[in-house]
Each structure stands twice: as C-alpha cells, then as structure tokens.
Amino acid sequence: MSQTVRSELINITVREEKLLTVAVIKSIASFFPESVLTNDMLIREGGWDWNPEDIFQKTGISVRHIAKEGECASDLGVAAANRLFDNGCCLKEDIDYLIFCTQSPDYFLPTTACIIQQRLGLKTSCGALDINQGCSGFIYGLSLAKGLIETKIASNILLITAETYSKYINPKDRSTRTIFGDGAAATLIGTADGTQESIGPFALGTDGKGAANLIVPAGGKRMPVSKATSVETEDEGGNIRSLNNLYMNGPEIFNFTLKTVPKATQELLEKTGRQLLEIDYFIFHQANKFMLERLRDKMKIPESRFFNNLESGNTVSSTIPVALETALKQDLIQLGDEVMLVGFGVGYSWAACLVKISEKILI
Structure with a gap:
C-alpha cells in the first residue's frame, strides 16, 4: 500500500x-x-x-x-x-x-x-x-x-x-x-x-424564592379548593381574584427578569467563547412588549436581530416555538444561522440555549 x-x-x-x-x-x-x-x-x-x-x-x-x-x-x-x-x-x-x-x-x-x-x-x-x-x-x-x-x-x-x-x-x-x-x-x-452540536449549550437556573410571585395558590394538595379559597377580593390596583385564580406580581417579575436574563445570556456566551453580536438572531420568551423592549435596550441587541411579536398573546411555554416558527416563515432566520433562545418566568425559572439552523426546518 x-x-x-x-x-x-x-x-x-x-x-x-x-x-x-x-x-x-x-x-x-x-x-x-x-x-x-x-x-x-x-x-x-x-x-x-x-x-x-x-x-x-x-x-x-x-x-x-x-x-x-x-x-x-x-x-x-x-x-x-x-x-x-x-x-x-x-x-x-x-x-x-x-x-x-x-x-x-x-x-x-x-x-x-x-x-x-x-x-x-x-x-x-x-x-x-x-x-x-x-x-x-x-x-x-x-x-x-x-x-x-x-x-x-x-x-x-x-x-x-x-x-x-x-x-x-x-x-x-x-x-x-x-x-x-x-x-x-x-x-x-x-x-x-x-461534528458539532446543533442544540446547545445551555444555561439553566432556578430560584424558588420567587414562587409566590406567579402562582395559582389553591387547587393542589397544599391548599385544596374550598368555599374559603373561592372568595374574591380586590387588590390596591383594582384587580379582583380569588385564591383559585392566577396571581402575578408584575413589578417583582419585571425586576427578576431584568436582573436574571442578561446574566443567563452572558453565562451562555461564556460557555461558547462568543460575543453577543456574533449571534445571528435572538428569540426571548414573548412575555409582553414593554419587557422585551427593556431587555433588548439593556442588552444592546440590534432591533433587526430581535423577535418581538405577540400576535397571540403570552402563551407561556409555547411562545418561543411559536416565535421560532413565525420567524422562519418570515425569513428572519436563514439556514446556517445561530439563534439564541431565552425563557424566563414562573418558578422562578430560566433557561437559555443556542440553536444552529443546520438544516431546513419544516413548518
């Protein structure tokens, strides 16, 4: 030979x-x-x-x-x-x-x-x-x-x-x-x-001290539904709910997000040795327009690379895949692009990852 x-x-x-x-x-x-x-x-x-x-x-x-x-x-x-x-x-x-x-x-x-x-x-x-x-x-x-x-x-x-x-x-x-x-x-x-991963790496985090800020208090075994939990009360903002209903402390959730999301994205970037502007596109959990704009501004992400479209409201765990599907349909993401996905909220819980569009995604 x-x-x-x-x-x-x-x-x-x-x-x-x-x-x-x-x-x-x-x-x-x-x-x-x-x-x-x-x-x-x-x-x-x-x-x-x-x-x-x-x-x-x-x-x-x-x-x-x-x-x-x-x-x-x-x-x-x-x-x-x-x-x-x-x-x-x-x-x-x-x-x-x-x-x-x-x-x-x-x-x-x-x-x-x-x-x-x-x-x-x-x-x-x-x-x-x-x-x-x-x-x-x-x-x-x-x-x-x-x-x-x-x-x-x-x-x-x-x-x-x-x-x-x-x-x-x-x-x-x-x-x-x-x-x-x-x-x-x-x-x-x-x-x-x-020869390299298409999904990942990940940056995950949890802080249970924020559990009470986005919660349905009654309905589980800790607090079963009863006549007492069904009594409606009005808060200082004029919102009416009972313990059987969803409660959200908007200001605390907002503060948590502004503090945590930039740190999570930086942790993810450090795992890859990349800089923020090397990422082609960003899809964050579509919480609400105001929060997304504040995050984008704080992190100095170009508007052209940042998805902000809540056509169907905040659908919780579905906002990111729905946004990814929409961005692909609108040709905002191209084959070969690297996309950063970031989720955050109830728990408190947060997660960020990179996804390489290495092949055509059927939509």
Missing part, C-alpha cells in the same frame, strides 16, 4: 471518528383555539375605562386565543402535533419519545402525555412524560430531548408545549387577563450526523 493511500485512509478514519449523532430541530407546528378575546372585547366585558390602543402599546397584544369550556391543553397539543405530522416531517410510528410541557394538565393523574400518546396513535414502546414548567419550559424540553438523543435512548422526540392559562384567570383581573392567551406548539427533535 502506497504512503498516499495509507494517509488518505487515516484521514477518512479521523473524519469518521469526529462524526457524532447530534440532536436537531426538524419541524415545528403551532395551534390556537378558535375563540378570541380582543382588546375591545376586554374593555367592553370588564367595563374598564381603558383605550384598546393603550393596551396594545404596553403589552404588544391585540388578540388572545381562549380555550372553550371543556377544551384542554391536551386538545391543543394533539391538534398542533397533527399539524406537524401533516407537513410530512415524519410518520407517527417514528416517534419513540413524547415530552409534554404544561402547567394546566387535564388531570392531576394520569400523566397527560400518556393520554396524548393514545390519542395520537403513537406506538406503545414510546416513552412519555409531563414536565410542569412555565415560560422556560420549551428550552428545558430541548435539553431533555438533546440528552435522550445524544445518549441514544431515543431517535425522534415529539416535544409538545400547551397551556390554557385562561382557565386560571379571573375575568376581573386586569393584570393577567390583558396578557395571557392559550395555545400549543409541537416540535420534532431528531438526529443528524455532525
């Missing part, structure tokens, strides 16, 4: 050894309930002395989709998943793991993911679990999917995020009703051969 042939064989072997099985986002599809709640409807129903345009300018939201009575998170999630399968990204029998992220499950038990597995007709050898995570849930789900794929436990993972927060909201609570909407997104994470 000649020296040239031997050298080439060695080079091929080295190249093959460097090829890894990496997790990649293959497809995204979203779904929203038919019923909508516009700013005009909000003001009319609540008898509020507000202007629809003022609500939009502050929140960036003009329309929220609202699940009907009896329409649950699993219904939205199944509809989103069926849209994903309809685009031809894979067959249902290809799915070998299902992760369902929600804070409004159908039941305390059984696991809603088990119900979704049956309704979608996924194979019974498919793993399925729920994660109770809010605004950072999509990125936590990506981290789990990446681990499952790159340890070869699974090959095709269906990550569904779905929320019906509207069912927790008192119609007379202006602090939450103007912001939250219902919706779902289904994301297929599959495998590819590569």
Whole structure:
C-alpha cells in the first residue's frame, strides 16, 4: 500500500471518528383555539375605562386565543402535533419519545402525555412524560430531548408545549387577563450526523424564592379548593381574584427578569467563547412588549436581530416555538444561522440555549 493511500485512509478514519449523532430541530407546528378575546372585547366585558390602543402599546397584544369550556391543553397539543405530522416531517410510528410541557394538565393523574400518546396513535414502546414548567419550559424540553438523543435512548422526540392559562384567570383581573392567551406548539427533535452540536449549550437556573410571585395558590394538595379559597377580593390596583385564580406580581417579575436574563445570556456566551453580536438572531420568551423592549435596550441587541411579536398573546411555554416558527416563515432566520433562545418566568425559572439552523426546518 502506497504512503498516499495509507494517509488518505487515516484521514477518512479521523473524519469518521469526529462524526457524532447530534440532536436537531426538524419541524415545528403551532395551534390556537378558535375563540378570541380582543382588546375591545376586554374593555367592553370588564367595563374598564381603558383605550384598546393603550393596551396594545404596553403589552404588544391585540388578540388572545381562549380555550372553550371543556377544551384542554391536551386538545391543543394533539391538534398542533397533527399539524406537524401533516407537513410530512415524519410518520407517527417514528416517534419513540413524547415530552409534554404544561402547567394546566387535564388531570392531576394520569400523566397527560400518556393520554396524548393514545390519542395520537403513537406506538406503545414510546416513552412519555409531563414536565410542569412555565415560560422556560420549551428550552428545558430541548435539553431533555438533546440528552435522550445524544445518549441514544431515543431517535425522534415529539416535544409538545400547551397551556390554557385562561382557565386560571379571573375575568376581573386586569393584570393577567390583558396578557395571557392559550395555545400549543409541537416540535420534532431528531438526529443528524455532525461534528458539532446543533442544540446547545445551555444555561439553566432556578430560584424558588420567587414562587409566590406567579402562582395559582389553591387547587393542589397544599391548599385544596374550598368555599374559603373561592372568595374574591380586590387588590390596591383594582384587580379582583380569588385564591383559585392566577396571581402575578408584575413589578417583582419585571425586576427578576431584568436582573436574571442578561446574566443567563452572558453565562451562555461564556460557555461558547462568543460575543453577543456574533449571534445571528435572538428569540426571548414573548412575555409582553414593554419587557422585551427593556431587555433588548439593556442588552444592546440590534432591533433587526430581535423577535418581538405577540400576535397571540403570552402563551407561556409555547411562545418561543411559536416565535421560532413565525420567524422562519418570515425569513428572519436563514439556514446556517445561530439563534439564541431565552425563557424566563414562573418558578422562578430560566433557561437559555443556542440553536444552529443546520438544516431546513419544516413548518
């Protein structure tokens, strides 16, 4: 064997050894309930002395989709998943793991993911679990999917995020009703051969001292629903709710976000040795327009690289995949781009990661 042939064989072997099985986002599809709640409807129903345009300018939201009575998170999630399968990204029998992220499950038990597995007709050898995570849930789900794929436990993972927060909201609570909407997104994470990761690294964090600032106090075993928890009270801002309803301390959530998000993104950049402006595009949890603008301004992110569009309201764990799907449809993100995803909120919990658009994502 000649020296040239031997050298080439060695080079091929080295190249093959460097090829890894990496997790990649293959497809995204979203779904929203038919019923909508516009700013005009909000003001009319609540008898509020507000202007629809003022609500939009502050929140960036003009329309929220609202699940009907009896329409649950699993219904939205199944509809989103069926849209994903309809685009031809894979067959249902290809799915070998299902992760369902929600804070409004159908039941305390059984696991809603088990119900979704049956309704979608996924194979019974498919793993399925729920994660109770809010605004950072999509990125936590990506981290789990990446681990499952790159340890070869699974090959095709269906990550569904779905929320019906509207069912927790008192119609007379202006602090939450103007912001939250219902919706779902289904994301297929599959495998590819590569020399570097397509999803990751991650920067994750938790601070449970903020738990009481975004909470539904009653309904679990710590505080079961009762006549006492159903009594409505009015706060100093004129918002009316009971302990059965969603409570949000807006100022504390805002302060937490401005303090935590820049640190999380810097931690992520340090893990990669990158500078902020080397990242092609940024998608943050779509909390509200005011918060996003303050974050972008504080972090000095160019407006042209920053997604800020709450067409369907704050859909909690679904805002990031919905925004990613929208940005792809609008050609704001191109093949080869590196996108930073950042989620933050209820818990307190936060998560950031990089996603390399290494192949075309079906939408």
